[in-house]
Amino acid sequence: MALLAAASLILTGCSGEQAPSAEPAPPVIRLPENLNADSLVLYNRFTQRLLAYDQKSFTVTQESNQQNFIQYAFPVVSEYFTAGDSKGDDFSVLRVRGNRIEEVVELPPNSGIFPLATDGKQWLYTKSDYVEGRETHRVLVAVDPDGSHREYAGATGLIDSGAIIGHTLYFTTFDEPTEKYSLSSLDLRSLDAKPKPLSKGLPAGGLYVHNGLLYTSTATQLVNGKDAFDCKEFCYFYDQAGVLLRIFLNKEASLVLDVIDSRTKKVITSRKDLVDFTVSGGTLVVYRRDGIDRIPLSSKAAS
DSSP states (O other): OHHHHHHHHHHHHHHHOOOOOOOOOOOOOSSOOSOOTTEEEEEETTTTEEEEEETTTTEEEEEOOOTTEEEEEOSSOOSEEEEEETTTEEEEEEEEETTEEEEEEEOOTTEEEEEEEEOSSOEEEEEEEEETTEEEEEEEEEEOTTSOEEEEEEEESSEEEEEEETTEEEEEEEETTTTEEEEEEEETTOTTOOOEEEEEEESOOOEEEETTEEEEEOSSEEEETTEEEEOSSEEEEETTTTEEEEEEEOTTSOEEEEEEETTTOOEEEEEOSEEEEEEETTEEEEEETTEEEEEEGGGTOOO
16 A cells, blocks of 8 residues: 555656747737847848848847748848748838838739849849749749839749849740750840840859859859859859858858958958848948957958
8 A cells, every 4th residue: 555655656757747838929029120220131042031130239139030031132232121921921122221110012922022133223033923823824923122113024944043244134044844944145225125045054053253254053153264263152243342252151050251352252251140241331240249340441351
């Protein structure tokens, strides 16, 4: 009987214990909002999410985390983004200035819009139509800062990447059977212009402009003829300063920014723990998780 009583006490004690409560789920953040004067809206290129960065504490205070609600950026640094559900719903064009996010234009249901190319004077996007969450059509459109838009009906298909030189858009399309990319050009002065095929069989779709010349991507390099720059992830040319900014993840999973002399291909300086960067008035501003660095690009940066 004593043994049974002891067992009963043990069982009673165990059953009376409460399981530790689960951590509360983080609040769903659609987009950063209600930011104070010390905050800036920046962009996480790897998660494709806009975030709020406090310039005094050097911390990320908010970051978009709503499921399937992605923010898309141009391949060059721009204040314009698009955002929407990855299944083709709730899309809009956004403008980010300082600590504010403004909606430029809202798209109807079952459609999406994605940044393609900009030179700071023209903003080109691909617009997609969806049926039951599946893309059925893709076309090239231009959207102005006032929200007005126009369509280049001749440019369709699986348009992937683009770059603008003068009045010409260069763009790649993905060929599903070969899993390669084709390069074409389009005269942006005419909405009725037809694409001109230039080359086929490219291994990657990325396009870049450096000193007025078009560079294509091999997935590991940016190439124009015999000239090449190593680039596996994100790269941005700033020709007035003569530099290439290259962003990548190092072995410690820290985001690194290299400032590279575009003439010698040598790294001038690097910064770790990157959150994002801006370029203003000849100065590269690097926002990190433990500080803010200001690097004068006009003097080929500083170590």
